Amino acid sequence: MGSIDTSDGDAYANSAVAPFKPLDPDEFRKQAHRMVDFIADYYKNIENYPVLSQVEPGYLRTQLSQTAPYLPEPFENILQDIQKDIIPGMTNWLSPNFFAFFPATVSSAAFLGEMLCTGFNSVGFNWLASPAATELEMVVMDWLANMLKLPKSFMFSGTGGGVLQGTTSEAILCTIIAARDRAFEKIGVENIGKLVVYASDQTHSFFVKTCKLAGIFPCNIRIIPTTADDNFSMSPDALRKQIEADVEDGLVPLFICATVGTTSTTAIDPVSELADVANDFNVWIHVDAAYAGSACICPEFRQYLDGIERVDSLSLSPHKWLLCYLDCCCLWVKKTDLLVKALATNPEYLRNKRSEFDSVVDYKDWQIGTGKRFRALRLWLVMRCYRVANLQSHIRSDVQMAKMFEGFVKSDPRFEMIVPRAFSLVCFRLNPSGGSNEADLELLNKKLLDRVNSTGRTYMTHTKAGEVYLLRFAVGATLTEDRHVYAAWELIKQCADAVLKENVLD
């Protein structure tokens, strides 16, 4: 029946003869080597592809057959199809000309770690099912906590601990559930309608979704407004007033989500002051530092985590800015017992002496699902291969390039910065006559963005902050160098020329 067929011969004719061996080590070796070359070539040529895919909706669905092929296909055919059908439909996140969203950073070390994770295919739902996966995850979570100078209360070597999750949404869902179930012990599940959660209008959209998943009533999700004057950071005073009002109304404040580096503009909520408010009312406070948290391994950025010792939980995604490939989100919690209490299962078929008598960590009780991949290998290889100094240099290099771009923007009077740059994101817009008609400016900048992105030579995105439509230039794709930032700026200027010319002609 043949395993992966590598010949051009009649696969079907041979198929009755050989037994089907889906994991023949020799064949595995040969094909995986071929794939390494394919991916390395992709990286080598990546600048030749449009950053933002230029295909139309339905491009692939209409191209492929509606049912799986009946005959096995030569592997080389499939590689050709990937080149022909898949790559044109890729928005190439790893292109050095990708400045959209937040870049998802990568590295050889993380790739190797991921290969190994896949290779072992260990399912580490409890300690016994994979002691190495469990213990290495504990080790790397402590290592990274150390690099971030987190207090011992977040470490296994102290009184807390950490876990690797897929996404921030999952991480925050777990902490909301831990906080919620602690509250239920006092007020009973029947009072779920009294639980109130807090975030700012700049908090990532998943927060509201996650709260709803957890059964928090939509009417009890408080969105604290921010202002441009405060650089869109959450006001501790406004938060305190809202909580006081809710307590006054007989409601139960449950959970605050603070953000260090919001998705829109990398606004920074004041962790320390917000923690004071939270602590005063015994409310669980979580810090979402998905993007900017990684920068806090550099002393010059660590200040943004000041006060973290008074926070209940912290999440940070090394797949964003710590070279780790998707998906890898770190969650640290102080009261790990609350997490485990809320998320533990204990079916007979998973019971074992280690879990019962050795008080080992069973990671299934720290996450939503049961199954768990050996994600720690990625982070471990990154930390071992690159060490702290290289990782700091990588952060600083991105920030330096963003500073350079900021300089370009400031040097051209047709453009303006919208919020101060804090990390490696520059928020700016075209505003040639210093106008203040937001609708006109939005239209103008939309035109500019469309024109830039439709070239395929650069990809950036937009957002709105306080009703201002702005362009986001996020530096940090792993292969980006000064020359790419420079070229992007030249392109933006050219497109601005064209757009302004069109506007005059209108």
Next chain:
Amino acid sequence: MGSIDTSDGDAYANSAVAPFKPLDPDEFRKQAHRMVDFIADYYKNIENYPVLSQVEPGYLRTQLSQTAPYLPEPFENILQDIQKDIIPGMTNWLSPNFFAFFPATVSSAAFLGEMLCTGFNSVGFNWLASPAATELEMVVMDWLANMLKLPKSFMFSGTGGGVLQGTTSEAILCTIIAARDRAFEKIGVENIGKLVVYASDQTHSFFVKTCKLAGIFPCNIRIIPTTADDNFSMSPDALRKQIEADVEDGLVPLFICATVGTTSTTAIDPVSELADVANDFNVWIHVDAAYAGSACICPEFRQYLDGIERVDSLSLSPHKWLLCYLDCCCLWVKKTDLLVKALATNPEYLRNKRSEFDSVVDYKDWQIGTGKRFRALRLWLVMRCYRVANLQSHIRSDVQMAKMFEGFVKSDPRFEMIVPRAFSLVCFRLNPSGGSNEADLELLNKKLLDRVNSTGRTYMTHTKAGEVYLLRFAVGATLTEDRHVYAAWELIKQCADAVLKENVLD
């Protein structure tokens, strides 16, 4: 500062010179080739490792330093450490002697797909962010639906659709939320305490956890008891009576989880009759076929999905029995609009013309998190490289080996089968004198299990069904051949001899 260091020289001395390039294509190529060989060698030698890791808790944490290394390390050192520190702590899920839980199956094709998924690092939260990832996922979900002969109401080419998730827990959480939010439209969120969900006492433990995550009151989670006489399948009559009683009490039946192939004993809930009950009361019914669903690509097993056209959603995990590596769970739903309505977010920074005007699929609205990996590549490569006939032969070969083991059990009067074998799991126990003292038999079989697993030569697990402690022998690790099943049985018999001898001496 050096990238991955490959020399034995003074890495630190060189570190100030070269810029840090975490993704140099040439270095990537070299190191990834090295890792391919490492993994292929691991597969080649896997029989030499104990299946169940023999380490003690804390083995690794005490071995590794408490903080990340200051100096970058030669890659070869790290590979040596993986061999020395990590592999001994692995419970080797891919060993051909792994018969525990349900095996997690793999293949060269899926490995290649996963390499590519990692390599591209595409973040397909919406169509525009990765058209290829979105459309290929739609294509493979339809392909697999076709292989399973699902009705068009579950396909994009019909009126439904599918999505790849990480785990069944996530998939079921999404469907419960869709059902819950539909109910809220009628009864209001303030009546969350009236919503009732149903499963059997054999349903996976994540079900209760998932319902609690969604805010379902624990007192409203109905567990329908099963019996050995019914082979532990859920009784439609018992379900109907429970629902009627709940309606009578003014409660709102919300969601039924039926299982095709339970985790304990691969019991099969009668989908068609349960769907009738669900449809009569307009309750959302989900079929969890995580393990056994894959078998339904074979005509002789497809009957277990009869009635699926009257079901609301179905999940199945190709990482279990369809050679796909972790993590890969397929979820199909009929009313995709309900899913999207419950899970959609629409932040400004993700808005784009495609999502607004082209009614494309944005997969972030089909799942818990925002970020999404290009998982479809794995399933696509498996289906293209192996085609239907090979995949069917893989399922049948596992079932055949399980039948062989069943024959061994039945041929030895000291052993007994506990439930009839339906797929590739054999549930049996040692009961040399046909006794019925459950406590004694549990002790005896625990001793046998411990003895077998402590050899490291075979790994199997246990469960309880109807208070009966039983041993689970799950055939299906990808590298398992007849000879491994035979050797495992010989080992079990030897261990039984020893345990029975000890018992006599006691």
